[in-house]
Amino acid sequence: MNIVELNELRYRWKGQSSDILRIPELTITKGEHVFLRGESGSGKTTLLNLLAGILSPTEGSIKLLEKDLSHASSMAKDRFRADHMGVIFQQFNLLPYLSVVDNVTLPCHFSARRKKQAGDIQASAIQLLDHLQLHEGLRKSLVTELSVGQQQRVAVARALIGQPEIIIADEPTSALDTSTRDRFIELLFSQAEAQQSTIIFVSHDPHIAERFPRVIELSEINEAL
Numbered sequence: 001m002n003i004v005e006l007n008e009l010r011y012r013w014k015g016q017s018s019d020i021l022r023i024p025e026l027t028i029t030k031g032e033h034v035f036l037r038g039e040s041g042s043g044k045t046t047l048l049n050l051l052a053g054i055l056s057p058t059e060g061s062i063k064l065l066e067k068d069l070s071h072a073s074s075m076a077k078d079r080f081r082a083d084h085m086g087v088i089f090q091q092f093n094l095l096p097y098l099s100v101v102d103n104v105t106l107p108c109h110f111s112a113r114r115k116k117q118a119g120d121i122q123a124s125a126i127q128l129l130d131h132l133q134l135h136e137g138l139r140k141s142l143v144t145e146l147s148v149g150q151q152q153r154v155a156v157a158r159a160l161i162g163q164p165e166i167i168i169a170d171e172p173t174s175a176l177d178t179s180t181r182d183r184f185i186e187l188l189f190s191q192a193e194a195q196q197s198t199i200i201f202v203s204h205d206p207h208i209a210e211r212f213p214r215v216i217e218l219s220e221i222n223e224a225l
């Protein structure tokens with residue numbers, strides 16, 4: 001099954017005279033772990049935002065799970081993201097006034113599908129946090145009391161809860177030391193494999209790229225560069 005299908009995709013920022021992205025074709029299939037590589041400013045985050053439905057293509061189509069979402073309303077895209085995507089961005093977008101566990105269970109409050117798949121959402125959050133080796137004593141803490149590396153793990157648990165089909169991660173390991181980074185990747189992979197999720201991962205770290213079975217060089221698929 002194709003999880004992502006791009007066709008003749010173009011994206012141009014408002015006020016710019018040229019496209020930042022022009023991708024004739026890209027297909028990512030179920031369960032693939034894909035690493036997206038490219039120079040700073042080449043459009044990696046822009047592409048992830050298009051996939052996540054935060055931006056809309058200037059031209060062309062984006063199909064996710066075989067549904068064409070290019071011209072869907074923002075509400076429909078928000079719904080789709082809540083139901084089918086776990087997103088980890090550079091700024092983790094954790095809610096400062098909620099505890100660690102409540103941040104992790106958040107997607108289940110926006111998506112009945114994710115809630116159903118998680119089952120007991122508190123237990124599911126705790127299980128994910130345990131897998132990610134977040135100290136038990138921190139579960140009830142506010143996320144503002146956590147180190148950046150600990151916050152990254154909370155963001156990962158939140159992305160994985162309720163078994164979304166697509167995990168999108170933009171530089172999620174930038175604040176981790178090498179051993180925590182390696183453990184983080186192991187856990188992301190094993191969790192994604194257990195739930196058959198597709199991963200699309202952006203990072204500047206060449207050691208992480210080595211771990212991915214498929215590396216996409218943005219310059220090779222993007223004719224706008």
Ligand SMILES: Nc1ncnc2c1ncn2[C@@H]1O[C@H](COP(=O)(O)OP(=O)(O)OP(=O)(O)O)[C@@H](O)[C@H]1O
Pocket residue numbers: 013014020038039040041042043044045046047
């Ligand atoms: N909100 C915006 N409005 C206008 N231009 C933008 C906006 N966000 C990004 N850009 C431009 O789009 C281009 C691609 O940016 P993007 O963040 O996608 O690159 P990137 O490959 O993720 O870079 P990095 O590796 O440094 O994070 C840059 O030239 C940037 O200036």
